[in-house]
Amino acid sequence: MSDVLSSTRSQILDAAEGLFARKGYDATTIKEIGRASGVNPALLYYYFAGKEDLYKAVLQRLFDTILSQGGAVLDGSVPPAEAIRRLLALQAEWLLARPNSYRLLVREMVDHDARHAQEVMLQMAAGPFQLLCRVIEQGQQSGAFRTDLEPRFAAVSTIAQVVYFFVFRPAVGIFFGQGPAGGADQTARDFARHAGEFALSALSPTGKTA
């Protein structure tokens, strides 16, 4: 602990986050993390119990910041429609700024059935997801949203769009004729705006976007 929060430890976490996100857990080697962080590979075992412990620490650190900023936009102080617009815009900015997050999360789903991220997912369930469901229910009770949609299903449909866009960006890029790179960041922002209108149109009893 020569630094405020042990600079060496942070360097290892930074490098590991990028490598785990890009290459996956199994394909990432200790020596690579050492090389990428500029830290001797053996030091990893000084700061962490092993490779898996490091992996869990990476997940924890990344999603701590998500959860801390998460529910702010859904706190009930804005009308439901505006809350949903802001949520999807925030989703896009967040995913643009932290491409590691959705890559790690997707890998965690298919590699380990979310086993290592179970705690974080429980916090998401009790936090942002439940808040979104409440926002939708609130809109339904006030007459702003149609009442024949199941709130939890509607919440999943709402958040699915932008996440899908990012995860399948290579495919979407090909679908849009932009190649596997998937177009500029502005395309993602444009899509997020569209996704907000799409969700609000789906939720609205009149088809107008409230």
Place this chain on the structure above:
Amino acid sequence: MSDVLSSTRSQILDAAEGLFARKGYDATTIKEIGRASGVNPALLYYYFAGKEDLYKAVLQRLFDTILSQGGAVLDGSVPPAEAIRRLLALQAEWLLARPNSYRLLVREMVDHDARHAQEVMLQMAAGPFQLLCRVIEQGQQSGAFRTDLEPRFAAVSTIAQVVYFFVFRPAVGIFFGQGPAGGADQTARDFARHAGEFALSALSPTGKTA
């Protein structure tokens, strides 16, 4: 070729598909494929040029069948709204019956930026995806769908819901309080029906589901 299509070759492909889908490309070993298929590991190099060649063959075989059945439901012989309902129901049945497909596809996105699946994605872009865009445009021109949504964006929002539900099933299961297993298959079918209504409500100028 002692069999119609070389039974040994098929056995290798079957075992490799399951292992690549469950564990990923890197984590799957040649010896495991041999064990799971009941074929001597060295024979893999008789039938395929190597591990990567086998992987591409797996992708090709799996998505050949997708594409052959793909556009049938979108061929323009049914009204746009009904075509979209059928598409999402088909999507759910397809993903339920072939869990390897979305796992492999998602891995291909994050592991290789869809590099190995580029041909298949190009066929999807020129086939089912373009047909869905046409269906949406057709609905817009006939007045059944609102015209202020970009057809390609709307197509992505439409197909995103069910795919997200499957890929993030462990997370959705936790969100729904069903645990990481993600509930019964009927939940997926219920969600697919919801997704159809959600998309049609979003597309409809009146908010009714046509």
Place this chain on the structure above:
DNA sequence: GTCTATAGGTGGATAGAC
């Protein structure tokens, strides 16, 4: 706290008998 060296195990791929 940081390093070198290495143990112990497993990976993909090949040679060559049958």
Place this chain on the structure above:
DNA sequence: GTCTATCCACCTATAGAC
């Protein structure tokens, strides 16, 4: 077509000097 045996590279993790 199928098998055994094996090469060589690389992995995680540890021992121990500094």
